[in-house]
Amino acid sequence: MAIQAAICALLYIFFGFFDYQLGTLYAFRPLVVCPVVGAVLGDFQTGLALGASLELLFMGSVSIGAYVPPDATSAAVLCTAYVCLLDVDIEVAVGLAMPIGTILLGLGNLLQPISNWLLTFIPKFAQKGEGKKLLLLHFIIGFWSTPISFALIFCAIYFGSDAVAWVINVVPEFVLNGFAAGANILPVMGFAMLGRMILTKQLLPFYFLGFLMTAYVGVPVLGVALLSVILGIEVTKAHGGKEPKLATAEGDDDDF
Numbered sequence: 001m002a003i004q005a006a007i008c009a010l011l012y013i014f015f016g017f018f019d020y021q022l023g024t025l026y027a028f029r030p031l032v033v034c035p036v037v038g039a040v041l042g043d044f045q046t047g048l049a050l051g052a053s054l055e056l057l058f059m060g061s062v063s064i065g066a067y068v069p070p071d072a073t074s075a076a077v078l079c080t081a082y083v084c085l086l087d088v089d090i091e092v093a094v095g096l097a098m099p100i101g102t103i104l105l106g107l108g109n110l111l112q113p114i115s116n117w118l119l120t121f122i123p124k125f126a127q128k129g130e131g132k133k134l135l136l137l138h139f140i141i142g143f144w145s146t147p148i149s150f151a152l153i154f155c156a157i158y159f160g161s162d163a164v165a166w167v168i169n170v171v172p173e174f175v176l177n178g179f180a181a182g183a184n185i186l187p188v189m190g191f192a193m194l195g196r197m198i199l200t201k202q203l204l205p206f207y208f209l210g211f212l213m214t215a216y217v218g219v220p221v222l223g224v225a226l227l228s229v230i231l232g233i234e235v236t237k238a239h240g241g242k243e244p245k246l247a248t249a250e251g252d253d254d255d256f
Contacts (some may be wrong), residue, residue: 008081009150016073030054030076037077041084050080055246070101081157111145228256
């Protein structure tokens with residue numbers, strides 16, 4: 001268990017920290033993290049299924065303005081570890097994902113003042129043209145908290161796994177069924193958050209067109225996606241190369 005917990009913690013560090021330092025490749029998303037963790041723990045198929053479910057949940061959870069979304073990477077690593085190591089149902093793990101991400105976000109916020117203090121050195125180094133110090137500071141800010149994050153993920157798996165197993169055995173079945181029902185609702189919430197940002201009165205007809213094609217015509221999701229690419233290209237041409245205006249945080253309700 002200790003080796004598996006250490007490997008999962010290292011994967012969290014790689015996906016959660018290196019990805020940002022390398023230009024935000026979005027490898028930290030559950031769709032990528034869960035299958036990798038599942039493969040390392042010997043159950044790639046479960047990791048793939050869990051990654052798809054968690055990606056739906058966190059799809060609309062993005063940073064906008066002052067809003068910082070829950071930590072999707074920690075939720076992906078821990079939920080996959082609990083499913084693979086403890087045989088926790090995927091539905092229960094999905095129900096635990098948002099609380100886990102929120103807790104890790106709160107712990108990260110406690111460390112943020114130190115990063116803010118380090119950021120104050122950037123203008124000083126920039127004014128003096130000290131590029132090497134700026135580069136070093138970039139990696140210091142990105143990685144100084146990695147030992148703490150490693151310890152948190154390791155302990156959450158190594159020590160917390162027994163606690164999770166105990167909770168699963170003690171909690172009444174109807175509560176676990178509630179988690180399963182909530183897990184089926186959470187992806188809808190993720191889509192709703194995403195739709196609130198991108199749907200306008202110009203785009204709504206295409207949204208319902210995709211729904212009708214899937215629900216009544218039987219077109220698979222891949223077919224709808226390919227058709228949407230073609231329609232997107234043609235609509236962009238019709239607007240003279242200009243993309244349709246998206247909804248904003250302040251005025252999205254007015255677009256309807």
